[in-house]
Amino acid sequence: MTTFPSTAEPAGTADTTGTVLEAAGVTMRFGGLTAVRGVDLTVRTGEIVGLIGPNGAGKTTFFNCLTGLYVPTEGSVSYRGTRLSRKPHLVTKAGIARTFQNIRLFANMTVLENTLVGRHTRTKEGLWSALLRGPGFHKAERSSEQRAMELLEFTGLAAKRDHLARNLPYGEQRKLEIARALASDPGLLLLDEPTAGMNPQETRATQDLVLAIRDQGTAVLVIEHDMRFIFNLCDRVAVLVQGEKLLEGTSEVVQADERVIAAYLGTPFDDAPGAEEAAEVRAAEEARSGAAPGAAPEDSPPDAASGPATPEGGAR
């Protein structure tokens, strides 16, 4: 788990301290609907940045703007100082790799083949090379496979290299998606809800995995609804509400901000009916989370962010 192979330098490493991703004023309109409005976001090398917000806030749309799946109506996205192309495959080539909210593996390819597809941008062998099968072809195939196997070992999937992706359990499918994304040697990894549907153990394993990826010099931008995951992991957190960036800051700043809670749960009335019951429930929750082994009470935010993964199901 800890030996991340460093044979692959992130693409185009010019400086190791500078900005990896810079999104400026990104706006995305679908007809009359503005899904994302003027969002600025910066990710620096070696950072894990979280992106949170209620459902429908435009997080995934913003991701799609970053990776070129959508062309933003306004604004610009730069990777290491160069403005990104609007073709998604060129974005990946530049060094941004992503996973998907709903797992999008190549279901009928094996685990190894999935990872090898991730190597596509980092290899050049074309059709002629494949047909003529010169020494260069075999060398490239071998090195691709070696790199893919390193990544599968890193994510703990090496033993299942010849299984079809569709036959993996859910948690391993998520891991494979990350391994596939890492195969393109990205400088920035975008994770779209990497722990959705996972149990607590799997979530913790994913947390370790993301930290290990960061330690190898790949910056990570992650969308997540599991607040504990986000606040344990992220150096900075940006909050997106109704397409606009509400706030950006460290975990503490975001957790303390009333507006975030309001965005997730709505604003309470004065003399709200049921306030007493709510206080009781909260007290019970706190007592439980304090007693539960493995939970981190000091991380529990006062209100909204504590408890289960989807607080936005609440009181609107």
Add this chain to the structure above:
Amino acid sequence: MTTPPTTGAAPQHHPGVLPLPQRGALLTTAAAALATAASTGLAWTWSSEFPGDLTYYGSPAGLQLITLAGGVLTLLFALSGLGVRGLGWLTPAGRTAPVLLAAIATFAATWFTLGAIAVQLGGLVNLEPGGFAAGAAALAALLGALGLPADRTAPAGRETGPAPGAWQRFTGALAPVPLRKPARALPYWGEILVIAAAFAAGLYVFTYGIDADDGPPFVGYLIFVVLAVPALQRAGLTSRLSEITARHRTFALTAAFVAAACFPLTQETDQYTIIGANILVFATVALGLNVVVGLAGLLDLGYVAFLGVGAYAAALVSGSPESALGLHFPFWAALLTGAAASLVFGVLIGAPTLRLRGDYLAIVTLGFGEIFRIAMLNLNGTTGPDVTNGAMGIPNIPNLEIFGFNFGEPHDILGFTIATYGNYYLLMILVTAFVVLVFRRAAASRIGRAWIAIREDETAAVAMGINSFRLRLLAFALGAALAGLAGTVHVHIVTTATPEQFQFAGPTPPNSAFLLAAVILGGMGTLSGPLVGAALLFLIPAKLDFLQDYQLLLFGLALVLLMRFRPEGLIPDRRKQLEFHETGQLDVPPDTGLPERDQAIGGTQAKA
């Protein structure tokens, strides 16, 4: 005693259709199968009017050979089931299902023959006692086989609810079971010999089918093969063979090509070698289409147009007196011209259309296929410039001549005389081999993986840095070029290039619908699938000509049935097989399945 001991509680076999003791049933089947085989030595009819002349004693002929083969096959499977030493290798998987299927095949073929004699010659009176003996023996073998218990086992101590009905017991007896134990490893030369023998047998079966007379002999053959091949499969022989060929892929491919190249040597006349040559053209084009459909997942309904482009390009430079260009290129140049013309046409069509996805692409390609045909019709000098001679086509294409070897004349090779179509057949073998090589190498490469990724999930593929449009265009162009290559030889075989050969759908291959059917029927994305599918799709309509109008109806019915019972195709890709049969997770090690105990618990819960 024939049941292999299984760990844990002794499982019970599902009962057979007829309540017979297992050993007795096997012995009955074996004896009756032997009798069936022996009965082919008798005369079945008195008149030599029935095709094949079944009137001789001591020398099986025509359809009797099918019954003989069926009897022997049933006998061997039954003896293997009885535990006769040295025959265990015949049934590495199921034991009952192969016996039953072989018995059904023999029964169906024999009774079909007897029925055909009675109908064709006008009454049962035309049957000799030998015919009745054969029918009775085949029936006895079938009844014996129906008494065998199913291969599948139910866990011990578990009530199976209401007793299964006869039909359920029948389907249960036919159900496939996995290989019982890992096969004993053969030495290297042993495996090589197995492959060689398998391909020799395949060549023999195929040649027999091609040489069978149209009418009852071919139908009998078809009935038998359709039922006997599943018997081999249930016995586990096909999976054993594919295991072995997977270990020696290059040798297996070479053996297949050698076997195929031997085909013209088995033919006295050119009557059937032309079918062979046409099958090869058709199969090669199907393999080219497999790049587009099977690998890249682009549904192309106008693919035959690329064959047409190659054919017309080659016809124009062939030196035909009717050619508008009047050029006469040497063969290699004509070959390159055909492939290049198709390539250009493929890129021209692909560049605008490949921006579409799915159904839209299918409809646009369908349109382009028809545009090609109609354009060729109209380039006739009156409605357009005079290039293709319109509906008359470009006739009188001269025979090829390579290094002084004239394809129009018979040649003696190794003491065999190879006539015109035999020559073209051998040339076509080389072209097919080339296309097979291209397909294999392209599929197992970075490019091939990218194609499959696009087929699986285009958005994810693009997010992995794959330039989807470029790779789709590459697949389209490569497929087109391969079809053009085949087209150049095709036009020399048929000696005329007419627009009518390149329709979307028609009663005879090659047309776009048949090409697609060959790919899907054979198995998308595999190498041998489209080859086998194309051979069947060409051979069956060619041999069932006597059915005339019913031919397409029956053909369509057969396709529907096949897609119902084997949607992954005859020779499935491992991926496809898993896709269509969720339960057969072949690549999951057996120990990951639920333990027997849990299943029993699940069963009790379900009952509660």
